[in-house]
Amino acid sequence: MKIVVCVKQVPETTEVKINPETNTLVREGVASIINPFDMYAVEEAIRIKEKLGGTVTVLSMGPPQAAESLRELIGMGADDAILLSDRAFAGSDTLATAHALAKGIAKIGEVGLILCGKQAIDGDTAQVGPEIAENLGIPHLTYVKKVNEIAADHLIAERMNEEGYERVQIPLPALITVVKEINEPRLPSLKGMMRAKKAVITTWTAAMIDADPAKIGLKGSPTWVKRIFIPELKCQGQVFEGTPEEQVQALVDAIVGRKIV
Structure with missing residues (x-):
């Protein structure tokens, strides 16, 4: 089976800075990593390959430097990596990104299963996976926590919901997005790291x-960010003095006085 895992490079730090003029993240000088949720998707793809055979290709869209991050995934066990990189992709929202990734998957051809992390930690939209499936005209399952069975023509999996989980069967080819409960990603092996070092990232x-120019980049993005900002942190503290008993009583009085309880 030919398996594709879509991954994204995201800022490593939680100290996100925003350019007030462009309303975009400031990425210069900020270390980048593979989106943590995508690591679970890569691990699950490798496990499926180990059971059923086939190949695992990781696919990403980003600047040229993102190619180095993809080597880590080859070290884990992915067979190869492809990077979609072009200034024409700049400014793509989730819909434009999904169009480009779907075109990349179509170029790979004869893909039986596509995996994605449930969402990216920098956007948190959880939209790209389902949008890729819609672009390709294939079924999809989101929030998958366990793949129970996979055959040549179908897949059975458990997907999480608010009340527990559902056991669902869908035909292949298909796309699934996975949650962190599905597995524990492995570390790259020494042999894998040596292979990754020599690997050529396509x-x-x-x-x-053959991406449609009208469906990628800013031109192909129906979502426009008018303004983005980090809220100012406003804290009002109160210091209680005296013995521990007096401080506790003062705290209780303050909570009751404000009708919190």
Whole structure:
């Protein structure tokens, strides 16, 4: 089975800075990592390959430097990596990103299963996975916590919901997004790291995947960010003095006085 895992490079730090003029994240000088949720998708793809055979290809869209992050995934056990990199992709929202990734998957061809992390930690939209499936015209399952069975023509999995989980069967090819409960990602092996060091990361431009210019980048993004900002932290503290008993009593009086309880 040919398996594709879509991954994203995200800022490593939680100290996110925003450019007030462009309303975009400031990425210069900020270390990047593979989106943590995507690591679970890569691990699950490798486990499926180990059971059923086939290949695992990781696919990402981003700047040229994202290629180095993909080597880590080859070290884990992915067979190869493809990076969609082109200035034409700049400014893509989730819909434009999904169009590009779907075109990349179509170029790979004969893909039986696509995996994604449930969401990216920098956007938290959880939209790209389902949008890729819609672009490709295939079924999808979100929030998968366990793959129970996978065959040539179908997949049975458990997907989380607010009340527990559902056991669902869908035909292949299909796309699933996974949650962290599905597995524990492995560390790259020494042999894998040596292979990753020598690996050639394939780069495709927008023209090479036949992406529609009207559906990528800012032109292809129906979502426009008018304004983005970090709220100012406003804290009002109160210090209680005296013995521990007096401080506790003062705290209780303050809580009762404000009608918190």
